[in-house]
Amino acid sequence: MSIYDERPWLAHYDPGVPADLDPGFTDVLQMFADSVARAPHAEVLRYFDGRISAAELDRLADAFACALLDNGIRAGDRVGLYLQNVPQFVIAILGTWKAGCVAVAINPMNKHRELAGLLHDSGASALVCLETLYRDVAAEVLPETDVRWTVTTSELDHQSRDDPRAFGAVRRIPGLPTADMARLLEEYRGRRPPPVRFAPDDVAVLTYTSGTTGPPKGAMNTHRNVVVNAHVYRDWIGLDGGDVILGVAPLFHITGLIGHIGLSLLLPAPLVLTHRFHPGLTAETVREHGVTFTVGAITVFIALLNDPEVRAQDLAGLRKVYSGGAPIPPSTADAFEQHFGAYIHNTYGLTETSSPATDVPLRARAPVDPASGALSVGVPVCSTVMRVVDERGADLPAGRIGEIVVQGPQVVPGYWNKPEETAAALPGGALRTGDVGYMDESGWFYLVDRKKDQINAGGYKVWPREVEDVLYEHPAVREAAVVGVADDYRGETVQAFVSLRPGRTASAEELIEFCRGRMAAYKYPRLVEIRDELPKTLTGKLLRRALRGT
Template sequence: MSGYTDRPWLALYEEGQPADYEIEFDNALEMFRAGLARDPGGDALKYFDGTVSRQELDELSDALAAGLLANGFAAGDRLAVYLQNVPQFVIAMVATWKAGGVMVSINPMSRKRELSYLLADSGATVLVSLEGLYDEVAREVVPDTDVRLVLTTSELDFQTRDDQRLFAGSRRQRHEGTTDLLEFVDQHRGQTPPPVRLRPDDVAFLTYTSGTTGVPKGAMNTHRNVVFTAQVYRDWTRAGRDGAIFGIAPLFHITGLIGHIAVSMLVPAPLVLAYRFEPQVVLDALLEHRPTFTIGAITALNALLNAPGFTRDHFASFTSVYSGGAAISPTAAKAFLTATGTPVHNAYGLTETTSPMTVTPFGAPSPVDPTSGALSVGVPAPNTIVRIQDDDGRDVPLGEVGEIVAEGPQVVAGYWGKPEETAANLPGGALKSGDVGFMSPEGWVFIVDRKKDMINASGYKVWPREVEDVLAEHPAVRESAVVGVADEKRGETVKAFVSVKAGSAVTAEELIAHCKERMAAYKYPRQVEIIDELPKTVTGKILRRELRDREATTRPT
């Protein structure tokens, strides 16, 4: 169930991998400095028409770190970032490490209740926030937390071209009790923080889980986790090896933290940022900066393909495109290749695996399981053991379905301040993913679905992913989400929520008939509801939970 050195797919990777994949740096700051030494004058960050060189990033983060230390920040303290995809995010991250601290990445969509919890749970003493987010949310939250220093900044910094599609309502705002981040940096410009010793097992940042099964938990991503997964991206996906990386995923998310920031530091390669995901703005940025790699949710990639004005030329510069966050259907992969001329590869991981635990090696086509029709999410990353286990924690035979369990250098040390949750979800250091899947004899991993999303219809197991993949084959379907809803006769029955492609028309009855022709009788949806947009997380993952909750609250009692 584990290992990789004897797998036939190893030969598919052009340079091969040693049996003992060496982690090159002790910590992420050392990794950053190695990239700086290799290309000090090169662009580290590109933000619309603005650029920040590696040397400038080093100097800005030095000044910020020196200022933090001068204001009482100490080794092990937490600094929270409440930002969109802006250069200040990366500056704050590097500065936190230089000051010996731990960065806490906060979703900029978090509102008062959520922000209050995250600041309190992490014990952050410094907050770096967009001015608008401070005004709308944080100003009422901060007084009741341990935050002693608030540094505010603007999305208008580091660029001069005022894009009205994103910044129409933006204006500079100064708030009592806060300090402007760039003014703070200027006050300490030229200062260098004292040397800091960061060990591989020290926490680099806290990334919070979505809280779908309770309150959010702060995953403790260590420096070893960060360096290892950055190397996996570089060596297995070609990230940054041919040019710039485009930051399509939110930087606060583990995909953005590793698949964008960390690997851009390691290679080193320019990282292109565009504030937040807005399809037309992203398309313009692709033509302007001509990046060669990105990784993002398939829903975000599909949004680009369906945006007005999209042409094949928008992806002409890419040599490597990956999808993470959710498994993709063979239909979606084929549609992307047809539209762009570039294949989309699969990778799979969680917050707790610091991004990838399995990866499709660059240039290797992911196999399709002939029984389920599922597209593989890759093979175990180097030095990684992936097991498929039953409910009692026993390994199941190859090809059989069970929970995906992983252990390796990317698995987090645990959850911040939550030893019971750590013991339950990371027994013995192995992560119980909550995803159900299987592994082929060649080592390819296939995801069936989330364990908690399984539908029990008249005693039969129905996995929503399989129904969604069949719906994706219909030419009018843009996206779909399948959930179980209460049914007097079947206990649960299958319901599909579908959004339709622009210019297409289809009825619920036609979609039901489409599935009925292609699936066993117990699997096809008995109900289909066509809606404009499916609910999603900020990373583009479809929220079946919201649809289930909506059904439960609207159903007559």
Template structure:
């Protein structure tokens, strides 16, 4: 038995750390329990619009009935190509009620990406915004298996026409498509036949970012969804009567679980604001007074950097978590100083259906004295985290290796890709591709992505460490460190930096800042100051684009 099997963190955090049993056999059962508990409660608030749990139940019944009438069957896939709008939830539950699998697609996907995702998933139904159909989907759908296209608008489910939100958005009808709302009205009052799922049935396909190759459809099961929703509810101390702010995109695993699924389970209200705009989000926080959220630290930093921000914007929150992008100790302390709230770290992947480790509520993450890294928490209940060497063997506590996870949140595999499943999920354990270590108290620290390690004159340099040092400089807003070719060193360290509004700094000053604080082989030899770092829609910085 290895030290990781002994799970040294068990018992440190009370009942939260005990092995968990699934409360519900599937995610649809979880949703229905929430409706039964509070049918008149708000399931979604979208600006001035409200959709109750009973109304969400009725509308998803209508959608499921419509899908079945159009030949949709057990195991078929419905692709959702939407922003953070209430229709997303109707589609999720309606797909399950029709016995199907939802495919969540990034609304920033363009022609090539959308074509690949629709073909790879074999989706037969596409639900998309009218604007996205006009700009992208119209030219893609004819070459896929999609036979039904439902279009809808971000203007639905609310009555505001704010130019900040919906500039240039007008209602459009397209040939060959069906209006989503009209279809629901046609099937209003209909109830689909009862459907049964096991915990092992696939609830939705979520696609990996493709940063290391072709995107792969992770098969998140109903058991995965129920388990991770309960982890967020229990570890974030989220209780009925609270509300979730949807700061993360709903198509992403953080939004699917940390926003939608936990709101179904609690049950609670999910507050949506279409898409991330700092001023719109700040207005929504004051209007709706949510109590819990989880999002990327880059999004929180954008809010704190807004001229309109005040501590009052976060005064209603009882719990704030962050995941999806690395947090430096400096960023954690800045958030606490600006909001008065402790941001709790979380770590997970698409393949772990969001959380594999979390910082227990009320416990600030420790900082490793050697690397300066902020811990991403301890393994969540029923989860075993191992640190393994290149040979696949467990490493002693404190040694750096690949993070490998086993537990009820790990997906069954990748859709239609048995070879990739065997390589990344051998025996059902996920090889994360992230490099880190565990300390004797059970806290996990991420050093970096395995593929991002820089080899400078034979020395290993992990970009995260350099980025954390750069974050300590008062002028630095964000940074990304990559390895670039160098005739003498093989590779050398280069930093791309964006500067805070009103601040000034030179590359030479940043190089000197790092040189004073790091070993000679680690500090960046090159610094390039740019306006914005390239990011995914979830706020993760794209080092790949900077390298290219």
């Protein structure tokens, strides 16, 4: 019997947390319907001074589903959601499911080429987006896609307090050639769509993840995936309807989709949204709403720790704190606990595992890897088996470093319309994560390196070739190589090394600005170094590894 079969990590569970999970629901709509029946008046969304109960959210989602169906969208179609952290995201995703459709989660920082790529790949028939994103990006992209119907909305809706820290100079944009979501919800109020029943393995949402060998891939997060990991959050952390969830993770991201939306729909419990993250506003929100739980990137907690406006008493009620997506420096966890009194619990997962695969139990502290000083990412959550394997896929014993493999009901069945990539990443349904680490004798897992060249900037994954491709569009660039370099705030940041064409000139600042205008904010290089020549192999291939640490 191997150490994996013995499951020593079970000793780390809090009493009452099941080793194997039976959520009792086969799809998200069933799960939410049960919550509405149990607690129709429970608040599920708070947005500044706006409040939406479970029953009201159910009615709003019904109305949006009817609007979709009346405007030519059919069951099985994909509906893109190109929004910030606003209530309309939750209304739209529930309405999409109630219409029998698949949601496509789109990063609101995506620019023209990125949005076009996702809409083409998913074959989306409808798009829901903020007015500003329609004006600045989507209007130019949509004529070249299959999108037949576009709905716009404003971050000013569903609340009456215009907080300048949240919205700046945002104003409603009149005269757009789109459907207005607020008018649709009023027009279709009281109508109900035909009943929908999803199978557990039906796709609920496509979440896009970038690989190292090609363009972004749409991970097919199923209804089973969403339901299971919503229950994992609830059972692992000991959450219930008395908790209040702070929505600091982007809702398009798998953490926001499961650890914010899915969890709120399950409990049901209030999910507090503030449009976008701002440390001072977030601290005020935690105090005002009595927030008890959140999960987000470590950059959120670093920002709170370093903002002079944020006082220790502001976060007094926040005692269930989790962070994933990027390594947590032990010194940061210690400093946050000393200042605010809350310990940051590590969690590890991927888009392909529908959020958590491992967690540090709520009343436990992560051990530290004596070799690297890194905090453990936790132990496997309910119904999950994790292994460390060698290059041949054979299990390695405790203490040996290899690739981490995850199996469980939260693992996606594959990538949208990409059978070859699915076969490579998910042989036999087990996810080859591409992350390198080990398990100690007690069952704690540690990440020690990355197998792939992917850059992890504050929890966002950046594909170096995508940045290089943009740099190559600049007329002065001859060669470009992009790597991740250590960054105290983001964990890693993007650095580009460039050589220029003969007779051409360009400054580092010019190249940074060139990329900034063409890429999401987390992708463009913060550092550019111009060299006469870049290192290459004998066959002429650029050597990224020779540039790391230079």
